Amino acid sequence: MHPIPTLQVEGLSVHFDAPAGPLPAVREVSMSVAAAECVAVVGESGSGKTQLCLAVMGLLGRGAVVDGSVKFQGQELRGAPLKVLNQFRGATLSMVFQDPLSSLTPHLRIGAQLTEVLRHHRGAGSRQAWTLAARMLERVRLPDVQRRMRQYPHELSGGMRQRVMIAMSLLCGPALMIADEPTTALDVTVQAQILELLRDLRAELGMALILISHDLGVVGGIADRILVMYAGRIVEAAPVADLWRAPRHPYTAALLACVPALSGPLSSRLATLPGQAPQPAEVGPGCAFAPRCLRSEDRCRRERPTLSGSGAHQAACHFPLSA
Amino acid sequence: MRGLRRNRVALAALAIMIVVALFSGVGPWLNPNAADTLDWAHVAASPGFEHAHWWGTDRLGRDLFVRTLEGTRVSLAIGLLATLISVGVGISYGAIAGYVGGRTDHVMMRVIEILSGLPLIFFVIFLTVIFGRGPALLFLTIGAVGWLSMARIVRGQALSIRQREYIEAAIALGAGSGRIIVKHVVPNLIGPVIVYATLTVPQIILFESFLSFLGLGIQEPRVSLGTLIAAGAGEMEAAPWILLIPGGMLALLLLCLNIFGDGLRDALDVKER
Numbered sequence: 001m002h003p004i005p006t007l008q009v010e011g012l013s014v015h016f017d018a019p020a021g022p023l024p025a026v027r028e029v030s031m032s033v034a035a036a037e038c039v040a041v042v043g044e045s046g047s048g049k050t051q052l053c054l055a056v057m058g059l060l061g062r063g064a065v066v067d068g069s070v071k072f073q074g075q076e077l078r079g080a081p082l083k084v085l086n087q088f089r090g091a092t093l094s095m096v097f098q099d100p101l102s103s104l105t106p107h108l109r110i111g112a113q114l115t116e117v118l119r120h121h122r123g124a125g126s127r128q129a130w131t132l133a134a135r136m137l138e139r140v141r142l143p144d145v146q147r148r149m150r151q152y153p154h155e156l157s158g159g160m161r162q163r164v165m166i167a168m169s170l171l172c173g174p175a176l177m178i179a180d181e182p183t184t185a186l187d188v189t190v191q192a193q194i195l196e197l198l199r200d201l202r203a204e205l206g207m208a209l210i211l212i213s214h215d216l217g218v219v220g221g222i223a224d225r226i227l228v229m230y231a232g233r234i235v236e237a238a239p240v241a242d243l244w245r246a247p248r249h250p251y252t253a254a255l256l257a258c259v260p261a262l263s264g265p266l267s268s269r270l271a272t273l274p275g276q277a278p279q280p281a282e283v284g285p286g287c288a289f290a291p292r293c294l295r296s297e298d299r300c301r302r303e304r305p306t307l308s309g310s311g312a313h314q315a316a317c318h319f320p321l322s323a
Numbered sequence: 324m325r326g327l328r329r330n331r332v333a334l335a336a337l338a339i340m341i342v343v344a345l346f347s348g349v350g351p352w353l354n355p356n357a358a359d360t361l362d363w364a365h366v367a368a369s370p371g372f373e374h375a376h377w378w379g380t381d382r383l384g385r386d387l388f389v390r391t392l393e394g395t396r397v398s399l400a401i402g403l404l405a406t407l408i409s410v411g412v413g414i415s416y417g418a419i420a421g422y423v424g425g426r427t428d429h430v431m432m433r434v435i436e437i438l439s440g441l442p443l444i445f446f447v448i449f450l451t452v453i454f455g456r457g458p459a460l461l462f463l464t465i466g467a468v469g470w471l472s473m474a475r476i477v478r479g480q481a482l483s484i485r486q487r488e489y490i491e492a493a494i495a496l497g498a499g500s501g502r503i504i505v506k507h508v509v510p511n512l513i514g515p516v517i518v519y520a521t522l523t524v525p526q527i528i529l530f531e532s533f534l535s536f537l538g539l540g541i542q543e544p545r546v547s548l549g550t551l552i553a554a555g556a557g558e559m560e561a562a563p564w565i566l567l568i569p570g571g572m573l574a575l576l577l578l579c580l581n582i583f584g585d586g587l588r589d590a591l592d593v594k595e596r
Contacts, residue, residue: 057495062425082499090496097495102488107510107591116506117496168496 004074005032006176006208007056012068014051014060014232015280023280025051027232028068033176038202038209040219040240042255043229044277049212050098052229053178056210057095058085073175091121094169096179100162100186104153111149114168121172136167140197159190163197170201176208183218195222217259220244225312228252231278231288238313246322248315251289287318295319333586336579343576347395356386359544370564379564381554390546391569397541398548399576401462401531402524408466410520413473414509420474421481422504432478439471444537451539461540465527476519480512514588521584525577548573 014026026048033039041049054060056070058077070077072093077085089095097103105113114136115129124132130149137145140163153161162182169177179198183191199222202209213219219226219240226243228236228251236249247253257271275292287293290300297319305316327333355375356362362384370379370387378388420431438446450464484490485508493507532549534540541547548569555566 059491059495086497086499088497089494090498095492095495097488097492099488103492105489105493105507105511107513108506116498120502121497165492 003035006035006037006073007031007033007210008069008071009052009056010069010071012052012055012066012070014048014055014064014066016063017065021281022065024283025064025232025280026055029229029232029234031227031234031237033208033210035175036202036206036208037225038199038211038223040211040213040223040226041229042213042216042219042226044214046277046280047229048232049214049229050180051232053095053180053210053212056178057089057093059095087121090117090169091172092175094172094174094177096162096165096169096177096182098181098184100165101158103165104161106153109150109152110156110164114149114164114171117168117171133167133171136171137164140164140167140170140201142167158186159194162186162190162194166194166197166201170205173205174207176210177202178210178212180212181214182211184214191218198222216255228255231283232280233288233316234307235289235317236315237307238315242313248309248313248320248322249289249317250293250295250321252315253321287316295321327586327590330586330589333583333590336582336586340576340579340583343395343572343579344399347392347399350392351389354386354388356389359385361385369562370568378568379562381565382558382562387565387568390551391548391572394546394548394551394569395572395576397545398528398531398573401465401547402528404462405465405469405527406520406523408463409469409473409523410516412466412470414477414512414516416470417474417477417479418481418504418509418512421478422485422500422508424482424485428478432475435471435474443468447534447539461531461534465530465534469523469527473516473519473523476515477512480515481508484508484511514591517591518584518588521580521587524580528573528577 009029009031012026012029013024015022015024017023029048029052031039041052043049051060051064055064055066056077058070058080060066066078068078072088077088104110108116111130111133114133115124115126118124118129118132119126122129134145134149137148142148142160142163148156148160148164153164156164162185166179166182182198183194186194195218198209198211201207211219211223216226223240225237225239227234228243228249230251236243236247236252238248243252244256247256254271254273258273260270273292278288278291284301286299286301286303287296287305290296293300299318303318305318307314307316309315309320354377362380364384365374365380366382366384368374368380368384370377375386378386378391380386381390416431416435420428446468447464450467451460454460454463481504490503490507493503498506528548531540531547532553535542535547535550536553541550543550551569552566552573555569558565
């Protein structure tokens with residue numbers, strides 16, 4: 001008997017209607033996240049990672065057309081009425097945004113914003129909500145909780161605000177948290193603290209976590225599995241250790257080569273990836289990475305490779321490395 | 324509100340307004356004269372303490388002290404109540420149009436355009452015919468006209484606030500549209516609304532005097548600052564105080580309103596600090 005995955009995404013596509021024709025941002029992505037699993041989605045800017053998680057949350061605007069299926073704990077979210085969505089969002093399915101500086105409502109005190117979530121989803125009384133919120137803030141290691149709860153967002157630093165955002169999304173004990181580049185807007189030292197916090201919280205609360213990042217180094221220490229996205233598709237999916245040891249897709253290999261090694265000589269130049277990620281409308285019938293790929297052949301430009309491989313490690317490449 | 328407490332000038336303006344408002348209520352009892360009794364012994368008397376008319380009298384010998392205070396009371400009441408109505412209606416209408424957007428926004432804005440395309444005076448005459456004349460209903464009619472531009476301003480603000488990340492975050496946390504409008508959109512647009520509202524009060528006071536001049540607003544024997552100023556303007560050369568006293572009162576009120584509005588905006592604008 002197979003347990004129901006926390007999140008099951010099947011053939012999810014997102015495209016935007018533009019005057020010049022449809023612009024695909026996410027193409028037929030399928031993925032599943034098991035309970036208490038941490039999956040990292042890695043890719044360059046514009047590879048569709050953010051659109052993917054917005055589509056999962058049902059947060060895309062009117063201009064976006066979404067196809068495919070998103071099942072959360074066995075229930076289809078795609079096309080579900082707003083009322084149903086709102087019962088999940090913030091309660092069992094929560095999201096942490098990229099920029100903590102602009103994700104908190106500026107004129108509401110921290111305490112008011114946190115308790116609002118509890119009162120809305122759990123129907124908690126104001127005193128009870130306050131206590132629960134304070135406890136959660138202590139859990140995300142925000143110092144001086146009672147004072148902070150009476151302050152406005154602008155009185156807190158970026159790292160503190162991200163802790164508040166994380167606490168807010170944890171308040172109702174979510175089964176899945178989606179963190180969209182939660183550390184991009186923060187300093188490197190704060191970034192490490194937040195990642196450590198996320199890792200600890202996940203272990204404590206037993207929730208599944210989808211971590212979106214453009215930095216393989218950031219997610220390496222926390223994720224169980226990594227999905228690499230390129231031009232709206234998943235090009236490689238593998239457990240972290242396998243991916244680091246033996247990447248199969250040339251794109252993944254190139255990304256790994258770009259992660260600076262602390263042991264290398266200081267004078268060596270950082271490795272870079274030649275060329276640019278393709279514009280959504282430019283992708284041809286073949287492999288989207290072919291124009292930048294050193295191993296590409298005619299077949300790559302004609303025929304799109306599908307995800308294939310043994311067991312948990314899969315790659316979408318005709319000529320995978322170390323297969 | 325901490326910011327407001329530190330802003331001495333705004334607090335002084337608020338204090339002056341409160342004093343004037345209280346004085347306009349209590350003042351007339353301090354003076355033996357009534358607003359509508361004629362004193363033929365002192366026609367167009369200048370201000371002074373040698374007679375009972377401290378601020379002088381007008382051409383018909385009516386006491387200006389009592390009349391000015393009564394007029395202040397009426398003008399303040401109309402200005403504040405009509406502003407409250409236009410702010411209330413304008414915020415709800417504009418916030419819904421701006422936040423919901425799309426077709427709803429289109430329809431709601433076209434309604435506003437049609438309403439503001441109607442000649443204002445025609446509209447007011449129409450409303451006074453329905454509601455009847457009198458100071459109690461005058462603020463309703465003015466408020467019913469005044470909310471149009473308030474709704475436009477609020478809608479513009481709501482349109483830009485809708486794009487902000489904290490709104491998306493609120494949606495992601497499961498908040499419905501109504502909750503978002505009330506808790507996250509309206510409080511964030513309150514700054515410009517307050518400033519506009521403090522500018523609306525003087526506009527309404529002036530508009531009321533204009534209507535009264537046309538015979539659509541306050542009618543004798545009742546007075547407002549507008550009617551007093553209109554009457555005083557005719558006597559400007561012979562008896563300037565008939566114009567200057569209610570005019571000075573109006574100027575004082577408008578100055579205080581504007582200063583207080585500025586202070587309030589600064590105090591409410593959390594992120595500017």
